């Protein structure tokens with residue numbers, strides 16, 4: 537069944553919900569699905585803003601036709617070329633052959649690289665406007681949020697910002713479109729997980745884009761994923777502002793790997809010492825059972841990170857190494873950091889965790905704890921000092 541929603545006069549939601557794809561970008565689990573948002577503006581000219589994943593092309597076309605019937609779509613605005621938004625472009629061009637594809641030079645180059653040459657394009661530049669009749673679109677470049685060609689489009693008269701991936705989140709819309717029906721609290725966790733995994737490396741460009749757009753009044757924040765924000769525009773913008781500046785709450789993530797439970801007991805001892813030291817917000821993750829995307833979400837959320845694992849093949853335990861690589865690739869400027877580890881005959885994990893932290897220019901808080909062979913609390917008596925040092929650094 538096609539889904540059409542009029543968000544404002546002449547502005548329609550024509551996107552789709554995806555509850556089938558198991559992994560976004562082949563990497564990130566989607567337990568609550570994802571929406572690919574497309575918008576249609578019906579004026580003297582008809583403009584479609586972005587398309588959807590190719591698996592949902594027919595649904596997109598049906599949604600558009602349900603609004604405009606036999607009318608032509610005059611413009612397709614492409615804010616972002618990642619295929620979750622662009623892979624229906626070829627079908628849209630076949631459906632409305634007179635359509636003009638509107639985007640910046642970099643995106644139009646990618647368009648040809650992905651989908652072949654297109655003889656009807658309109659290259660726009662920073663700040664340029666495009667009249668649709670009673671309404672105008674204005675374009676602002678937002679490079680590296682999170683691809684180089686990304687831009688946003690502003691519907692001037694309705695003060696609606698079509699922001700591409702920015703301000704997006706995982707999660708389907710389930711019959712709603714705006715936050716009249718879809719409360720921010722239901723999407724907050726998946727917004728942070730989306731940001732930290734998809735966009736998290738590019739805090740600087742996101743900050744730059746936010747500064748550029750700060751004079752632009754936004755009444756409707758129309759991301760390419762997740763609800764349209766109308767009541768919570770300021771709150772959503774603030775979440776993105778804080779995440780992109782790597783601001784975090786006073787809390788601790790303990791992320792550990794454990795082969796036979798000994799390192800896990802070290803993690804549990806640390807958690808109890810942290811509780812005793814007054815830490816209220818604490819997220820514990822077993823890296824063998826929790827997908828790294830959830831751990832990254834909490835690392836963006838909380839100010840302290842403690843990583844532990846056994847020595848494995850003379851180095852880091854593979855899930856621990858994968859986490860540290862994922863953290864390093866997101867260029868988080870600083871976290872309160874410490875580590876612990878175990879070994880049977882030659883310890884390497886604590887040394888390697890120290891080196892990983894130093895490579896990111898993170899300081900170690902407290903003294904890392906290293907344990908030989910089986911767990912016993914007296915072997916880990918320094919854990920209380922580490923917990924106290926972390927708790928003190930949080931406040």
Ligand code: FEO
Pocket residue numbers: 616618620621682701760761
């Ligand atoms: Fe939703 Fe970067 O694509």
